[in-house]
Amino acid sequence: MASSAFSEALRTSIARSGLSLDRLQARLQANGIPVSITALSYWQSGKRQPERQSSLSAVRVLEEVLGLQPGELLSLLPPPRPRxxxxxxxxxxxxxxxxxxxxxxxxxxxxxxxxxxxxxxxxxxxxxxxxxxxxxxxxxxxxxxxxxxxxxxxxxxxxxxxxxxxxxxxxxxxxxxxxxxxxxxxxxxxxxxxxxxxxxxxxxxxxxxxxxxxxxxxxxxxxxxxxxxxxxxxxxxxxxxxxxxxxxxxxxxxxxxxxxxxxxxxxxxxxxxxxxxxxxxxxxxxxxxxxxxx
The missing domain is CATH 2.60.40 (Immunoglobulin-like)
Incomplete structure (x- = not known):
């Protein structure tokens, strides 16, 4: 998957925060949201996008941790595969x-x-x-x-x-x-x-x-x-x-x-x-x- 508006916004927000992926993972874990470092890396590079409910919950916590407005990242996600x-x-x-x-x-x-x-x-x-x-x-x-x-x-x-x-x-x-x-x-x-x-x-x-x-x-x-x-x-x-x-x-x-x-x-x-x-x-x-x- 190529770079998307979501991945670019996430990558920019992470860089601006100064937090490493390790620290982001720890923040998510503290909020009861287990996400692998590999997944975070794939999301910011555009190789994958969050689709499952647990992944979308992680994005909501990321918005808070990175000091973004609620929905600022979620609104950039395209729809998942059709059901x-x-x-x-x-x-x-x-x-x-x-x-x-x-x-x-x-x-x-x-x-x-x-x-x-x-x-x-x-x-x-x-x-x-x-x-x-x-x-x-x-x-x-x-x-x-x-x-x-x-x-x-x-x-x-x-x-x-x-x-x-x-x-x-x-x-x-x-x-x-x-x-x-x-x-x-x-x-x-x-x-x-x-x-x-x-x-x-x-x-x-x-x-x-x-x-x-x-x-x-x-x-x-x-x-x-x-x-x-x-x-x-x-x-x-x-x-x-x-x-x-x-x-x-x-x-x-x-x-x-x-x-x-x-x-x-x-x-x-x-x-x-x-x-x-x-x-x-x-x-x-x-x-x-x-x-x-x-």
Missing amino acids: GPARPRRTEPVNFPVEALKALLEKVGAPHALEQQHRLNLASLHDRCEIAADGGQRCTTARTVFQATADGQDRWLLVYDHGGAEAGPPQLHALRNCRPGRVEVDTEHGLTAAELLFDRTLDRGETHLIEYTLTNGGPPYPPCANTYYREFRRPVREYLLEISFDAAPNHCWQYTRSGAQDAEERKPLQLDTTGSVHAVALDFGPGVFGISWE
Whole structure:
């Protein structure tokens, strides 16, 4: 990973403080945050970035130790690897280990899914993600509207990243107009692939609405690094993302990024009276659209 705004700010702040990495590690340890010197070195050089909840907690303590404003370093971190459903697309890279994903897709009867042209357009998508009091992701409910571009479309392929090999697979529950088909889990890479079979077969031009929920085990619930987002590899007409919190965060913001080298655009969000925030994207993509919070 190349040098980033976060690594440069961290390196500059450490140099200005006059503290060695050994002393920084000791300060973190005194605050109950064990971090290796190697990790601190990688963070300031840009070789790696903090993503896990424990690492983000360490950054918060670093801000205090280095005399920075709360959130001054955290706000410079780009989103971690996406958690949640993603759709493979022909000739484009995916957010998962490719060989592991190919093996998983073959098990659910879709060995050529990465190369095939999509025959279902995503017209509308609504994600509602529930964040538990411990900061982990309890469940996500998705409502999706498709439009067929060819006759005989009867299923949707779902690929889900558990958030690492340590996190167990979520339970898939079909709520409307679909049912689970074949489901396969790769525990080594923390991936699940599943078929969602439609209640009827679609012909060209027809639309279909499905709804499903992915529920994680807990508490404690799998950590989500204070963010949830989707990466769209093709344009989506409408995307609505809701995040509901059992414990209200200090502040939230939506963010978008068109490509890996593009600047991230942010917009502050306000919690509503139900303890939730939402953001809407219209005619969006390709790119990343998400919500983060502190």
